[in-house]
Amino acid sequence: MISERILSTRTSRMGASAIREILKLLGQPGMVSLAGGIPAPESFPMDLIRELSDQVLVKYGSKALQYDLTEGFVPLREALSVELKNRGIVAGVDDIVITSGSQGALDAIGKICISPGDTVAMEAPTYLGAIQAFNPYGPNYVRMDTDDDGLIPESMENVLKTHTVKFVYLVPTFQNPTGRTLSLERRKRIAAIAQEQDVLIIEDDPYSALRFSGEPIPPIKTLAPDHVAYMGSFSKVLSPGLRLGYTVAPHLIGRWMTLAKQGVDLNTSTLGQALAAEYIAGGHLVTHVRKIIDLYAPKQKAMLEAMDAHFPSEWRYSRPAGGMFVWAEGPDGVETETLYHTCVARKAAFVPGKFFYTEKGEGLATMRLNFTMASVDQIRWAIHVIADAIRESH
Amino acid sequence: MISERILSTRTSRMGASAIREILKLLGQPGMVSLAGGIPAPESFPMDLIRELSDQVLVKYGSKALQYDLTEGFVPLREALSVELKNRGIVAGVDDIVITSGSQGALDAIGKICISPGDTVAMEAPTYLGAIQAFNPYGPNYVRMDTDDDGLIPESMENVLKTHTVKFVYLVPTFQNPTGRTLSLERRKRIAAIAQEQDVLIIEDDPYSALRFSGEPIPPIKTLAPDHVAYMGSFSKVLSPGLRLGYTVAPHLIGRWMTLAKQGVDLNTSTLGQALAAEYIAGGHLVTHVRKIIDLYAPKQKAMLEAMDAHFPSEWRYSRPAGGMFVWAEGPDGVETETLYHTCVARKAAFVPGKFFYTEKGEGLATMRLNFTMASVDQIRWAIHVIADAIRESH
Numbered sequence: 167m168i169s170e171r172i173l174s175t176r177t178s179r180m181g182a183s184a185i186r187e188i189l190k191l192l193g194q195p196g197m198v199s200l201a202g203g204i205p206a207p208e209s210f211p212m213d214l215i216r217e218l219s220d221q222v223l224v225k226y227g228s229k230a231l232q233y234d235l236t237e238g239f240v241p242l243r244e245a246l247s248v249e250l251k252n253r254g255i256v257a258g259v260d261d262i263v264i265t266s267g268s269q270g271a272l273d274a275i276g277k278i279c280i281s282p283g284d285t286v287a288m289e290a291p292t293y294l295g296a297i298q299a300f301n302p303y304g305p306n307y308v309r310m311d312t313d314d315d316g317l318i319p320e321s322m323e324n325v326l327k328t329h330t331v332k333f334v335y336l337v338p339t340f341q342n343p344t345g346r347t348l349s350l351e352r353r354k355r356i357a358a359i360a361q362e363q364d365v366l367i368i369e370d371d372p373y374s375a376l377r378f379s380g381e382p383i384p385p386i387k388t389l390a391p392d393h394v395a396y397m398g399s400f401s402k403v404l405s406p407g408l409r410l411g412y413t414v415a416p417h418l419i420g421r422w423m424t425l426a427k428q429g430v431d432l433n434t435s436t437l438g439q440a441l442a443a444e445y446i447a448g449g450h451l452v453t454h455v456r457k458i459i460d461l462y463a464p465k466q467k468a469m470l471e472a473m474d475a476h477f478p479s480e481w482r483y484s485r486p487a488g489g490m491f492v493w494a495e496g497p498d499g500v501e502t503e504t505l506y507h508t509c510v511a512r513k514a515a516f517v518p519g520k521f522f523y524t525e526k527g528e529g530l531a532t533m534r535l536n537f538t539m540a541s542v543d544q545i546r547w548a549i550h551v552i553a554d555a556i557r558e559s560h
Numbered sequence: 561m562i563s564e565r566i567l568s569t570r571t572s573r574m575g576a577s578a579i580r581e582i583l584k585l586l587g588q589p590g591m592v593s594l595a596g597g598i599p600a601p602e603s604f605p606m607d608l609i610r611e612l613s614d615q616v617l618v619k620y621g622s623k624a625l626q627y628d629l630t631e632g633f634v635p636l637r638e639a640l641s642v643e644l645k646n647r648g649i650v651a652g653v654d655d656i657v658i659t660s661g662s663q664g665a666l667d668a669i670g671k672i673c674i675s676p677g678d679t680v681a682m683e684a685p686t687y688l689g690a691i692q693a694f695n696p697y698g699p700n701y702v703r704m705d706t707d708d709d710g711l712i713p714e715s716m717e718n719v720l721k722t723h724t725v726k727f728v729y730l731v732p733t734f735q736n737p738t739g740r741t742l743s744l745e746r747r748k749r750i751a752a753i754a755q756e757q758d759v760l761i762i763e764d765d766p767y768s769a770l771r772f773s774g775e776p777i778p779p780i781k782t783l784a785p786d787h788v789a790y791m792g793s794f795s796k797v798l799s800p801g802l803r804l805g806y807t808v809a810p811h812l813i814g815r816w817m818t819l820a821k822q823g824v825d826l827n828t829s830t831l832g833q834a835l836a837a838e839y840i841a842g843g844h845l846v847t848h849v850r851k852i853i854d855l856y857a858p859k860q861k862a863m864l865e866a867m868d869a870h871f872p873s874e875w876r877y878s879r880p881a882g883g884m885f886v887w888a889e890g891p892d893g894v895e896t897e898t899l900y901h902t903c904v905a906r907k908a909a910f911v912p913g914k915f916f917y918t919e920k921g922e923g924l925a926t927m928r929l930n931f932t933m934a935s936v937d938q939i940r941w942a943i944h945v946i947a948d949a950i951r952e953s954h
Contacts, residue, residue, distance in 0.1 A: 228601030407830030436801030
């Protein structure tokens with residue numbers, strides 16, 4: 167019998183996550199879940215993808231089915247180079263690495279940067295998938311404070327002065343889990359700190375295209391191009407099932423990411439990349455994202471209106487201008503994990519926020535609410551259930 | 561400036577490989593390359609894939625484009641469960657993990673099994689992609705002897721007695737690079753040794769479906785099911801660009817592979833998996849593989865005939881009953897790397913065999929010849945060029 171003796175020491179940092187265990191409860195029939203973190207299936211351009219599949223097999227022929235360059239399919243990188251310009255990011259084909267989802271980029275960054283015991287700076291709270299990608303490589307995490315405007319620059323500065331940090335990981339726009347967006351002023355300050363301290367920032371940006379109102383804020387990448395690895399994704403603007411992400415990083419980082427990726431998957435699905443190339447180059451990205459926004463914005467509005475109507479006044483919550491999440495925080499003493507079990511028994515679910523922190527004891531009174539998966543009516547109903555549970559718990 | 565200070569210690573084992581450097585020479589126009597390791601583009605079922613793309617988008621709808629289970633799309637695992645039965649492998653849906661190519665499986669195995677300094681036993685010569693997957697995790701390699709019938713069981717036994725080995729890595733059928741196939745007798749002996757020594761065997765099997773003659777030999781997995789992680793791939797029987805592999809491993813290994821994969825890519829392209837599911841379930845795998853064999857067998861025949869006619873009699877070479885490669889070995893003193901440069905100058909290429917060994921100084925007189933990418937006429941011409949260069953070098 168092959169026993170646990172065979173496992174690497176690394177696996178001690180890779181166990182099943184507590185959040186997965188708790189979310190297993192959501193499989194019950196009739197559950198209205200605001201706990202998801204995934205796009206609405208009705209946001210996928212089904213007919214367009216059928217059309218594009220045909221098109222790419224005609225246009226690229228067998229090339230769309232063959233092994234391809236590890237760094238990515240050239241027509242996709244060409245299309246992205248143009249698209250990134252709209253965000254103010256200057257990136258030639260050779261500056262872009264395609265990965266299997268942003269998850270693939272996070273894994274590569276972890277592999278090439280983190281020696282066991284190295285320190286990585288993370289927002290509190292932060293994106294769980296990043297922790298999952300980095301953990302096997304053995305980092306220690308140091309937390310940085312955030313508020314309604316996202317990461318607090320002084321906290322980052324302080325962390326960099328007191329720790330030797332390999333990189334800073336951020337989701338600056340419509341963050342998962344909080345929905346918060348870093349203000350332009352803070353972006354400028356953070357870019358300046360990165361340059362002064364010569365530290366790499368991982369700017370993970372899967373949500374910024376899903377802006378419901380207001381003006382886009384430039385990526386930190388545009389403010390400190392030599393100190394930022396900027397990551398984008400097709401998961402929220404086309405299809406997560408295609409598993410397509412991309413990174414624009416300083417040359418040294420991009421080159422090593424490619425070497426790491428060679429050992430992990432050789433290249434990302436060529437067919438998927440060809441589809442994405444046509445999606446951008448054909449102008450479909452721009453038109454389809456508008457449809458996704460038209461789908462999500464009313465759901466978010468319904469959620470915030472229901473919260474305004476039913477949540478106790480001492481609760482605070484974000485009012486993001488886009489993305490997929492609202493973040494709520496109760497007064498001291500509230501434990502959202504207890505609330506979670508009450509609500510799940512009544513068929514409404516959210517994610518207790520404590521799971522998004524790298525340190526135990528933080529975020530006990532917080533919750534993440536997703537508005538992409540449920541219908542407007544379901545959202546209203548679930549918020550009502552959650553609000554009732556909150557009141558009863560007082 | 562982000563400097564090399566940011567790199568993990570792991571990157572010292574991940575540099576650009578010497579073989580990639582040498583193969584860069586092959587980009588010149590007019591080169592006839594027998595150096596490739598990839599399937600012929602004309603082996604891809606283009607029309608069928610166009611048909612199946614439409615079919616899966618109708619059949620599975622948005623599910624084909626959504627995030628999916630890390631362990632793999634259920635319809636694909638169901639189809640594989642049936643298909644594996646034909647190879648004598650008993651695997652339920654829960655015993656199968658889908659990965660992004662077999663490369664993804666090798667990465668996951670490396671991640672969950674290899675602590676820095678652990679020993680991994682490899683055939684001499686062995687598959688380079690495995691070395692590339694394992695290297696970042698810091699293994700030491702111990703070599704095992706091979707001959708025309710593949711791995712010599714006594715060498716494996718001896719290695720296991722003298723080393724604490726985490727696992728044994730093998731390509732038992734139509735091996736890359738040698739094309740050799742492990743005999744049934746040896747498989748039985750190796751299975752018995754694995755059981756006696758309680759060691760895990762990684763049985764990497766991308767080529768066995770490409771059998772031109774003779775009867776299939778059962779996988780080692782069928783002889784020692786609890787001690788073998790069996791890996792298959794769609795790269796040689798459908799399309800490498802889809803990046804689809806699968807593993808049937810002991811439960812402990814499969815479970816940890818899934819946890820590792822969560823951090824690396826969340827799941828393999830759902831659309832690609834759906835395509836592969838329909839490819840198998842629709843009976844296309846069986847009929848299409850026959851076409852691939854009809855394409856490759858005459859090419860191999862042309863190669864072997866040309867070698868019989870032109871190679872000096874003191875050269876030995878394999879006569880594989882399938883796969884993609886022929887392996888040739890010259891007498892002592894021959895250096896195929898020198899030959900390589902002579903041949904490339906004349907626009908014919910192969911891979912010097914020394915690159916497939918984990919130890920320096922081995923395989924200097926060997927070469928790998930691929931017969932899938934060039935035409936029959938090109939193969940005859942290139943073999944002639946190589947044979948001439950050999951004779952001149954004496």
